[in-house]
Amino acid sequence: MPHGLDSSDVEKLDESVSHTKLLKSGDILYRQGAAFRSLYAIKSGSVKIITLNQESGEDVMGIYLPGEIIGFDGIATGKYQCTIYAIETSNVCEINLSKVQNNIPDINRQLLKHAGKTINQASYACSIGKVSAEKRIISFLLDLSDRYLARGYLHTEFNLYLSRSEIGNLLNLSPETISRGIRKLERDELITILNKRRIKINNIKRLKALITEG
Numbered sequence: 001m002p003h004g005l006d007s008s009d010v011e012k013l014d015e016s017v018s019h020t021k022l023l024k025s026g027d028i029l030y031r032q033g034a035a036f037r038s039l040y041a042i043k044s045g046s047v048k049i050i051t052l053n054q055e056s057g058e059d060v061m062g063i064y065l066p067g068e069i070i071g072f073d074g075i076a077t078g079k080y081q082c083t084i085y086a087i088e089t090s091n092v093c094e095i096n097l098s099k100v101q102n103n104i105p106d107i108n109r110q111l112l113k114h115a116g117k118t119i120n121q122a123s124y125a126c127s128i129g130k131v132s133a134e135k136r137i138i139s140f141l142l143d144l145s146d147r148y149l150a151r152g153y154l155h156t157e158f159n160l161y162l163s164r165s166e167i168g169n170l171l172n173l174s175p176e177t178i179s180r181g182i183r184k185l186e187r188d189e190l191i192t193i194l195n196k197r198r199i200k201i202n203n204i205k206r207l208k209a210l211i212t213e214g
Helices: 007-016 097-103 107-130 133-150 164-171 175-187 204-212
Strands: 017-023 028-030 039-044 047-052 058-064 083-086 090-095 157-159 191-193 198-201
Touching (some): 058 164, 133 164, 164 175
Antiparallel strands (some): 028 083, 039 090, 047 058, 047 083
């Protein structure tokens, strides 16, 4: 968010961050239906987005990575529209929206940029539900890779903190289909499964080509 702000505004932004929260795996940052309080920036770690469906079950809507901002879902109605769970030990910075807007008039442009990215991620999640199972899995992996790359992290090797069941829920596929799809990508030597969670992408160019094939 500080990108594009001058040094004095960056200092004001720092003053608008009330404190940093340490979340352990499974901790809840905020619940669906709770009154909007703040925006939150992921400093380290990652969290998952959960919403309640009509059957009172939970649907996985996606994950947030370091450098991404969450909480925009609570601005319009004054209530958060989803629940945020930490999927690993994570640090999040609480941002007082009113204070930061008062201190930095130009901040809205940066906030809109982050809100736009959130909308794009939601649109992406809807769009991949219309393609084959293999393409959904590849798109999921490439999306994570692109987001890690944009933040300066290793983008060809990372952890899949979501379980096969959660990934299946996100992509509207069964856990068995997710497992078969990941094993096929490994047999084709496009990825390497390093352990239960961690994977390595061996050929990003080929994966991207598979997405565009008819």
